[in-house]
Amino acid sequence: MVDTSRSPTESSGFSRKLAALIIIIYAVVTLIPITWIILTGFKSVTSSITYPPEVFFEPSLEGYVNLFTTRTRQSQEYLEALPPPETWYEELVRSREMVIAGPSKFFGRYANSLIIGFGATFLSVFLGALAAYAFSRFKIPLKDDLMFFILSTRMFPPIAVAVPIFIMYRKIGLGDTHLGMIILYTVVNLSLAVWLLKGFMDEIPREYEEAAMIDGYTRMGAFFKIVLPQATTGIAATAIFCMIFSWNEYAFAVLLTQFNAQTAPPFIPTIIGEGGQDWSAIGAGTTLFLIPVMIFTVVLRKHLLRGITFGAVRK
Amino acid sequence: MSEIKLENLEKSFDDFVAVEKSDLTIQDNEFFVLLGPSGCGKTTTLRMIAGLELPTSGKILLDNEDVTFLRASQRDIAFVFQLFALYPHMNVKKNLAFPLKMQGFKKSEINKRIEEVSELLRIQHLLNSKVSSLSGGDRQRVALGRAIVRRPKAFLMDEPLGTLDAEFRELMCLELRKLHNDIKATTVYVTHDQLEAMSMGDRIAVMNKGKIIQFGTPKDIYLKPKTKFVGSFIGSPAMNFIPIHHPVEKNQNKIVINGENYDIPQSFGGTNSPTNYLGIRPEKMFLTDKKGIPGIVFGSEYLGARKILTIKSEFGNFKVRVSNQVNARIGSNVKINFEPKSAIVFDGTTDKAIESRYIKLN
Numbered sequence: 001m002v003d004t005s006r007s008p009t010e011s012s013g014f015s016r017k018l019a020a021l022i023i024i025i026y027a028v029v030t031l032i033p034i035t036w037i038i039l040t041g042f043k044s045v046t047s048s049i050t051y052p053p054e055v056f057f058e059p060s061l062e063g064y065v066n067l068f069t070t071r072t073r074q075s076q077e078y079l080e081a082l083p084p085p086e087t088w089y090e091e092l093v094r095s096r097e098m099v100i101a102g103p104s105k106f107f108g109r110y111a112n113s114l115i116i117g118f119g120a121t122f123l124s125v126f127l128g129a130l131a132a133y134a135f136s137r138f139k140i141p142l143k144d145d146l147m148f149f150i151l152s153t154r155m156f157p158p159i160a161v162a163v164p165i166f167i168m169y170r171k172i173g174l175g176d177t178h179l180g181m182i183i184l185y186t187v188v189n190l191s192l193a194v195w196l197l198k199g200f201m202d203e204i205p206r207e208y209e210e211a212a213m214i215d216g217y218t219r220m221g222a223f224f225k226i227v228l229p230q231a232t233t234g235i236a237a238t239a240i241f242c243m244i245f246s247w248n249e250y251a252f253a254v255l256l257t258q259f260n261a262q263t264a265p266p267f268i269p270t271i272i273g274e275g276g277q278d279w280s281a282i283g284a285g286t287t288l289f290l291i292p293v294m295i296f297t298v299v300l301r302k303h304l305l306r307g308i309t310f311g312a313v314r315k
Numbered sequence: 316m317s318e319i320k321l322e323n324l325e326k327s328f329d330d331f332v333a334v335e336k337s338d339l340t341i342q343d344n345e346f347f348v349l350l351g352p353s354g355c356g357k358t359t360t361l362r363m364i365a366g367l368e369l370p371t372s373g374k375i376l377l378d379n380e381d382v383t384f385l386r387a388s389q390r391d392i393a394f395v396f397q398l399f400a401l402y403p404h405m406n407v408k409k410n411l412a413f414p415l416k417m418q419g420f421k422k423s424e425i426n427k428r429i430e431e432v433s434e435l436l437r438i439q440h441l442l443n444s445k446v447s448s449l450s451g452g453d454r455q456r457v458a459l460g461r462a463i464v465r466r467p468k469a470f471l472m473d474e475p476l477g478t479l480d481a482e483f484r485e486l487m488c489l490e491l492r493k494l495h496n497d498i499k500a501t502t503v504y505v506t507h508d509q510l511e512a513m514s515m516g517d518r519i520a521v522m523n524k525g526k527i528i529q530f531g532t533p534k535d536i537y538l539k540p541k542t543k544f545v546g547s548f549i550g551s552p553a554m555n556f557i558p559i560h561h562p563v564e565k566n567q568n569k570i571v572i573n574g575e576n577y578d579i580p581q582s583f584g585g586t587n588s589p590t591n592y593l594g595i596r597p598e599k600m601f602l603t604d605k606k607g608i609p610g611i612v613f614g615s616e617y618l619g620a621r622k623i624l625t626i627k628s629e630f631g632n633f634k635v636r637v638s639n640q641v642n643a644r645i646g647s648n649v650k651i652n653f654e655p656k657s658a659i660v661f662d663g664t665t666d667k668a669i670e671s672r673y674i675k676l677n
Contacts, residue, residue: 207400210367213387214394215414215461225413229404 040283048279063280071098109267120185120246128193136201185246200234236303317378324373348516356525393462543661552634578655580673590663597636607650
């Protein structure tokens, strides 16, 4: 019997269920490491290194406390001589026979990541949009060659040019600066931004900006008031890609930053506790590190979904 | 309102000449139509007037002020695009306010003008709607509104009715014409649709291959086409052409077709071209029992009071507009003749009409 209740172009119930099952399995597999690192952040230091690993454990904020503080071990007598702890985290630290010596560098590194990540994303999208508009609208000599040239900067892994960049940055004083990292990430992102945004700009009929120019606006005014709002989709998609790259970038950050402009990725794995890596603090740091880029992506997600299929459906 | 003058205007894109040296004066308060087949340069001409395209040479004068190299934004001209180009991220009201904001009007003045315009175009109920929710006709009205609200010196319209369906187009034609009568703004209207041009224009300029070939009132252009192209482009159905295989002399008032003499208006000019054409409008042709060009009825289109017969002859197909009383079965043999008074001889080499008692060039 042929089921006539569904259209022939629709998939059958079985294949849909199968597809859903495969997607769920895939999602679980990819989510296991993330779930594990988030769970590790809520383990105590001892629980985090227990073997075999504990799936069920007593949650503790020790990792988060360790992430934000530096501590020193003290003798039993010294601890007893102290006045009673004023806060819950002091109490937690003292129960491990330590006292808080001061704040850790995590907050500063995290702030660096935010400044550099958002700075580079903004700059990439802004410059990319201007370049993409020019490529889309104007007669530019050797346009195709220039577009290819821009793309060719991504035909090798960026880290391949790490040494010359390192030397160059040291010479001109951009090493370990926010500006230096923003420029570097912008350079890497720009080719993607130009190519992606040009596709979106090409889709926007010229008549809109021409109408705005007739309505009394300059080309720049028309670009900002008419073209950019219509390229929101493309801008959102491009911004997400740029943000993810700048936020997660590790190799250049290790190489070029140390104190002043170090971002969170090279910092988090270096969190050392007593007797080696402090895995619960690393878990805590990674969890907090995931949050901004997740919020950023979720906020722009509805644009992203439309954006990736750009050109597929005509407005 | 104002007068637009084009002097020696020319535009080429690389090797391609889009508009050849053109002179044109569009008078104050006039509804002027640029008519021509696609690719004839009419839109390029309009875009040059608007400032969206810069001419290669020549001048554009707006109220005697040279605006040739002024930016579009500085010309105080409104443009209605074929695809309307309403800003999709703004609602109707914001679309209408957009040009006013740039000119620094106060909020109260902006609101007042929007109110006036939306009343004139009957779009009050749409002001808060999204552009994407509007029908084609409503978009058209809003696009017109956005042009009018600024009270510009002139309106330029690029096939604004091209995307509307036939029924609605007719209505918008009437509305546009009425709007023009109400606000009396100099309007330049570009179209490839000769019916639109004939029904709306005070004057029409017919363009072909980058050249303005003829301009005048719709009646002038219909009755006295100065080139064979105009005769064939204007009119539905188009002019009929009978090839004549001998030169035409000065003061000639007869012409030989098929070995028989036919009267034509006395010619003032002449041509040595071996092949020339006699142009006759379909309504000036008729079926006859006496002297005529023999043919076979090939088709018959019923149009109410009249019908259009297609008659196959050795000179090609002729369209003849006759009363529907005329009995002509498909496949029957007929003879066709024409009224001599309005026949025009076109030079087969230059395509131009030969001056006669009926038609004068310039």
